[in-house]
Amino acid sequence: MFKWLLLIAGAYLFYRWLKGKKQLQAADKKTHHSSPNQAQKAIDPEVMVQCQHCKLHLPKSEAKAFEERFYCSQEHLNGLDQDGWVGSAKWRLSPNQDIRPEGVSPDLVVIHHISLPPGEFKTQNSSQYIIDFFQNQLDVRAHPYFEEIAGQKVSSHFLITRTGELVQFVSTQNKAWHAGVSSFMGREKCNDFSIGIELEGDGDTLFEDAQYQVLKTLTQLLASRYPNLQFAGHSDIAPDRKTDPGTHFDWKKFQNETGISPENLPYGLTPR
Template sequence: MALAVAACTTAPARNPLAEWRPSSNFDERRARVIVLHHTEVKGAEAALEILQTRNSGGRVSAHYLIGADGRIYQLVAESERAWHAGASRWGGIGDLNSDSIGIEIDNDGASPFPDVQVEAIIVLLEDITTRLGIPRHLILGHADIAPTRKRDPSAHFPWQRLAEAGFGLWPRMPPAPASDGFDPWLAMRLIGYDLRDPDAARCAFQRRYRGIECRLDADMPDDAGAGSQWLPGDADILHDLQQQLMEMPDAADG
């Protein structure tokens, strides 16, 4: 993806919007996308302890953490490579740690996200994308880039609300019906999903765009069938997302 050059091309080591809580778990990196996570631990302080230290699961970090109260913490400078994405892929990007800003969100993965927290996410996204020239549609969930391993930021995350603020790719409502012969898998690949495990990728898509918390390692709800099959309306949504990408300048570069 060809990126627009931001007015300020040098990112400050410390964001004035955030309280600086440094982590040593990083190395050099650059940013082209933003990846959102949820913490699944009890509170921001517990998340900070994990993100700032070596824990039983290995060293992990993120550039930012947003508490349930809307407080923004910065742990790693934007010019550095935080360790948040793990084995992941999006489109032609195979090392998301090197190409992304990671934002952890204080949430247990089963609860709605408070309004004050969502507003803080939007404020931070506006700040980062403006300064770094990251395309505003390239706001991804951890599950989008690692669908076989991750489910965050969960089906409860308000992707539509972010889209209304101008962030992330979201279908226009109601989406126009997909044409006969439309290939949903081709659209998934164009959007960026890694199709090496098609069911996992479809599950990630349905979690984000249909609000269905599908799990490939557990029984699916009887009325959902998510992950294992396409649902009515999936093709229309994918068709609209594909059309939006094709209408974007330089979309072919991404």
């Protein structure tokens, strides 16, 4: 009887030893497979990016991203940086620009309208044609009207589409080719000292509320950087050649929403 008890006890101890050994092997195997990943996570550094506005370096996971650019805050994303670019705008660089004359900063905003092909925005989204035009990439085969403007090299600082998208082509520090032969209160060559804003539209159609809202925000940004800005339409500075932004641009609405002093609207608030 005693022998049987010894055999049973020995078998039980062997079973416990064998089970423990298998548990150790399983744990070692698990550790072997998981450790490299955990170690990799521990040694991989956080990807760092630079704020386009203030040049601060910060983890990518904490940055505000827009069009492959990064910003440290919503304020900087929506702001006008020191290089003259609005963070929340789509940047589509135009080759049609120059450096401003030495010592000259913009003190005038010129409001335009543009539609390519004329009136096409009423039936379909045609904003890309304007972007292509300002970048000298317009396909003249896409519409008969484009043959008439082929070879023209023009640009504006900003475009506000019918849906309220803001597109920027030229830094506010530089001169865009938007005004042409022009005169503001006796000062010639308005491109030298002005910022051009194009509203997608024509002379026969009301502008969208979304466009006025973006124009308001943009105007306030520009006014905070360039004090005492004055505002005019293209027709005001080139009356013999241009009619934009036209009678459907609401100057009273623009003045009320932006809070611009009437003194900074020298041509008045009457539609023209």
